[in-house]
Amino acid sequence: MKEYTAIKELPYYEELDFYKKQKRIVLQNCGLIDPEKIDDYIEKKGYQAAAKAITQMKSKEIIEEVKKSGLRGRGGGGFPTGLKWQFAKDAEGEKKYIVCNADEGDPGAFMDRSLLEGDPHKLLEGMMIAAYAIDADEGYIYVRAEYPLAIRRLKKAISQAEELGLLGENIFGTEFNFKIHIKEGAGAFVCGEETALMASIEGKRGTPTSRPPYPAQSGLWGKPTNINNVETYANIPFIIDNGAEEFNKFGTENSSGTKVFALTGKIKNTGLVEVPMGLSLRDIIYDIGGGITDDKGFKAVQTGGPSGGCIPAEQLDLKIDYDSLKEIGAMMGSGGMVVMDEDTCMVDVARFFLTFTQSESCGKCTPCRLGTKRMLEILERITEGEGKKGDIEKLEQLGKVIKEASLCGLGQTAPNPVLTTIKYFRDEYEAHINDKKCPAGQCDALKGSYVIDEDHCIGCGQCKTVCPADAITGKKQKAHTIDPEACISCGACAEVCPVNAISN
Amino acid sequence: MKSFSELKEYQNEISEKKKNNQKIDDKPEIIIGMGTCGIAAGAKKIRNAVVDVVKEKNLDVKITETGCIGMCEKEPLMDIKMPGMERVTYGEIEESDVKRIINKHVFEKKIVKEFAIARILE
Ligand SMILES: Cc1cc2nc3c(=O)[nH]c(=O)nc-3n(C[C@H](O)[C@H](O)[C@H](O)COP(=O)(O)O)c2cc1C
Numbered sequence: 001m002k003e004y005t006a007i008k009e010l011p012y013y014e015e016l017d018f019y020k021k022q023k024r025i026v027l028q029n030c031g032l033i034d035p036e037k038i039d040d041y042i043e044k045k046g047y048q049a050a051a052k053a054i055t056q057m058k059s060k061e062i063i064e065e066v067k068k069s070g071l072r073g074r075g076g077g078g079f080p081t082g083l084k085w086q087f088a089k090d091a092e093g094e095k096k097y098i099v100c101n102a103d104e105g106d107p108g109a110f111m112d113r114s115l116l117e118g119d120p121h122k123l124l125e126g127m128m129i130a131a132y133a134i135d136a137d138e139g140y141i142y143v144r145a146e147y148p149l150a151i152r153r154l155k156k157a158i159s160q161a162e163e164l165g166l167l168g169e170n171i172f173g174t175e176f177n178f179k180i181h182i183k184e185g186a187g188a189f190v191c192g193e194e195t196a197l198m199a200s201i202e203g204k205r206g207t208p209t210s211r212p213p214y215p216a217q218s219g220l221w222g223k224p225t226n227i228n229n230v231e232t233y234a235n236i237p238f239i240i241d242n243g244a245e246e247f248n249k250f251g252t253e254n255s256s257g258t259k260v261f262a263l264t265g266k267i268k269n270t271g272l273v274e275v276p277m278g279l280s281l282r283d284i285i286y287d288i289g290g291g292i293t294d295d296k297g298f299k300a301v302q303t304g305g306p307s308g309g310c311i312p313a314e315q316l317d318l319k320i321d322y323d324s325l326k327e328i329g330a331m332m333g334s335g336g337m338v339v340m341d342e343d344t345c346m347v348d349v350a351r352f353f354l355t356f357t358q359s360e361s362c363g364k365c366t367p368c369r370l371g372t373k374r375m376l377e378i379l380e381r382i383t384e385g386e387g388k389k390g391d392i393e394k395l396e397q398l399g400k401v402i403k404e405a406s407l408c409g410l411g412q413t414a415p416n417p418v419l420t421t422i423k424y425f426r427d428e429y430e431a432h433i434n435d436k437k438c439p440a441g442q443c444d445a446l447k448g449s450y451v452i453d454e455d456h457c458i459g460c461g462q463c464k465t466v467c468p469a470d471a472i473t474g475k476k477q478k479a480h481t482i483d484p485e486a487c488i489s490c491g492a493c494a495e496v497c498p499v500n501a502i503s504n
Numbered sequence: 505m506k507s508f509s510e511l512k513e514y515q516n517e518i519s520e521k522k523k524n525n526q527k528i529d530d531k532p533e534i535i536i537g538m539g540t541c542g543i544a545a546g547a548k549k550i551r552n553a554v555v556d557v558v559k560e561k562n563l564d565v566k567i568t569e570t571g572c573i574g575m576c577e578k579e580p581l582m583d584i585k586m587p588g589m590e591r592v593t594y595g596e597i598e599e600s601d602v603k604r605i606i607n608k609h610v611f612e613k614k615i616v617k618e619f620a621i622a623r624i625l626e
Contacts, residue, residue: 002616002617002618003608003614003615003616003617004614004615004617004620007589007590007592007615007623009615010592010615010620010622010623011622011623012622012623012624012625013593013622013623013624013625014625015622016621016622018574018575022574027574030570030571030572030573030574031537031539031570031571031572031573031574031581032570032573032624033570033571034535034568034569034570035569035570035571036569039518042511042514042515042518043515043518043519043522045515047505047511048511048512048515051505051508051511052508055507055508056508110540110541113539113540114539114540114541114571114572114574117539117540117571117572118539118570118571118572118573119571147540149539149540149543150540164505164514165505165506166505170506171505172505172506172507172508172510172511173505173506173507268577269575269577270576270577271574271575271576271577272572272574272576273574274574
């Protein structure tokens with residue numbers, strides 16, 4: 001077994017490519033402390049920001065600081081957090097609530113889960129500060145039941161904080177009281193939408209209602225409520241501890257701070273990263289993510305999950321923040337980043353995401369319920385080789401109407417994956433419809449028979465050996481041929497060909 | 505917590521305790537990444553293997569857990585912190601590697617190149 005002669009030879013985390021460009025504010029403690037020990041958190045200056053806020057700051061000052069920090073909601077929409085707190089503070093009412101959205105429904109997203117599992121006290125501290133700032137005395141964390149470990153650690157964290165008197169009555173010897181409950185969600189995507197989420201906490205069916213009234217006026221049980229995402233709250237201790245100015249050093253003009261992304265798909269270093277806003281997609285995918293699996297070509301990256309868009313290679317140098325992503329038809333969303341390689345069929349990707357949103361549509365409003373269904377039918381037809389002239393235009397038209405007319409964010413964003421793939425990969429749609437071809441070779445119904453390029457074939461015979469349909473003939477050292485009638489388009493031959501002479 | 509200063513005192517106590525523990529007679533610590541990602545990659549098996557080795561060799565070590573540090577690709581992760589030495593992360597390990605790593609790192613204070621990923625600045 002090889003060993004290092006001295007510890008100095010081993011790089012520090014900060015020196016690894018994966019971490020060099022990261023800036024860890026929210027994830028500062030994740031992977032370093034024991035999340036089940038409150039002392040570990042307190043040793044890392046935990047609860048100091050809450051103590052400072054509650055004993056030394058007026059609620060107005062806290063809200064001002066959060067406004068100055070420019071922090072925007074990390075749950076998707078990017079609404080300014082300080083302003084949201086202001087609305088809840090200004091709302092009339094004896095009783096107010098704090099709610100944390102930990103529903104995390106996007107396929108492929110695990111940012112919030114990692115934070116809840118790795119550093120649950122950071123969330124509690126952020127919620128405490130928010131509660132004090134808006135005069136709330138009770139909070140709810142809405143976590144999906146599919147996150148049992150996160151729930152267990154949160155419960156433990158809450159009881160430890162209660163034991164030390166960090167939650168409960170007269171916190172830090174002041175008049176401030178605050179308790180936190182956990183509500184387990186059953187995992188419907190739409191329950192991540194804030195009005196549906198609160199209905200679900202109240203024990204009602206989780207369907208959205210139209211806004212206004214906004215939660216700040218009439219939220220949980222009709223009381224003024226502030227709802228934020230896990231990551232949003234987790235930024236608060238840093239801002240209070242170090243000041244808005246320090247926070248503003250990271251990020252872009254209109255999107256300050258950092259963002260946590262979950263890197264998944266065809267990327268070498270899958271994982272969880274936290275980067276300053278304004279880094280380019282190329283930085284994230286190639287420098288941090290290590291590039292595409294098997295060194296294949298990059299085709300697109302999907303940000304914002306099923307509500308987001310597919311971003312093509314031309315946009316790899318885009319500096320990502322809330323506004324730049326919106327401009328190109330995508331979305332920051334909660335931070336999922338699914339990387340796709342050259343073998344991905346973009347029509348199929350659009351179909352995949354729409355299948356998800358269609359089945360998660362709650363059915364309350366017609367544009368979303370029926371519109372997404374009609375769009376999905378068209379996409380299925382196209383991938384099955386039954387596409388018709390005019391389908392693309394129909395998809396565009398339906399998409400536009402659904403976005404404008406749907407009741408909640410689910411419908412308002414569901415067409416995005418379809419519309420962005422049409423915008424950036426229209427030729428792929430056209431190939432499916434007009435030429436009955438899937439350029440990426442993914443759609444089974446459109447896989448043509450394979451052919452051997454006779455000029456390149458070296459006659460090694462490997463294809464002949466693997467062909468399950470005995471469709472290949474040819475003499476050793478001579479060019480081989482495939483019988484198109486017998487070929488079943490499985491692609492086994494193309495995979496083994498040592499000179500890449502076979503294609504379909 | 506009745507006041508800000510009480511929190512500060514508490515914090516100092518913890519730090520002091522940690523510092524004292526860091527003196528030569530302190531125990532080595534073996535830390536396993538036990539987020540959902542780590543567990544999915546086999547962290548529970550790794551922990552069991554660590555417990556077995558510790559029992560077998562009658563070692564006086566602390567076995568603790570942590571959450572996900574982000575390198576899901578390299579899970580399962582196991583850190584070893586020897587007194588007076590920086591904490592080192594090992595990755596992509598299997599049950600059968602645990603004994604060798606502990607032998608080298610805990611007994612000989614040597615870092616196993618094959619699995620070592622990075623050290624942590626404390
Ligand atoms: C269909 C749908 C699903 C949503 N899912 C989530 C979610 O899982 N987590 C989240 O924080 N916000 C989600 N949101 C956004 C919330 O409605 C809300 O904007 C957010 O919790 C506000 O917090 P923020 O300002 O901190 O981002 C979802 C919205 C829609 C329309």
